[in-house]
Amino acid sequence: DQQVKQNSPSLSVQEGRISILNCDYTNSMFDYFLWYKKYPAEGPTFLISISSIKDKNEDGRFTVFLNKSAKHLSLHIVPSQPGDSAVYFCAARVYNQGGKLIFGQGTELSVKP
């Protein structure tokens, strides 16, 4: 049973526009939600996170929103750039267990010039 789901395998956006990547979760025993970015043949790199007690966190062009009642989070990238083209993974950290991340399936973002 997939506890963290990314239902869109791919997303295509024009350069300069907003990219919105979505993620749903089913388990309430997560204390942090994270977004990772992955290029081919490289390991995932951390992008941004949000505590389960917050509803928004912003870092430059990247903003993550958390809707606890809907068990939904989203990553907004504004403005999108061609270098943002990558696979984005949503992940949830099991409460107080630093070694346990549960990942979604990933969404491949393509930003076209």
Next chain:
Amino acid sequence: NAGVTQTPKFQVLKTGQSMTLQCAQDMNHEYMSWYRQDPGMGLRLIHYSVGAGITDQGEVPNGYNVSRSTTEDFPLRLLSAAPSQTSVYFCASTTSGRNEQFFGPGTRLTVL
């Protein structure tokens, strides 16, 4: 700091062979984890460790063994490789006070 390092980068095995995927970190992180990435499945947790001498199972532990004798190293052992273990394997580490994990570059394993 080299961060998280993994060896080898690529490996081809025959069914039934054994091998060890190496993972090391030089950040003195207490938490270390192994994940596998398969198409359409995201990354799935195989085993993790909260410190030297302490390991636990993740989502997909069958067919894999781990041990943690030092803080720096966390090897993943395949005792009898199967084609279903063809995947890309990532090692990660973190420390208390950080909510993100730091990933290595991965090992691409093919089992024929």
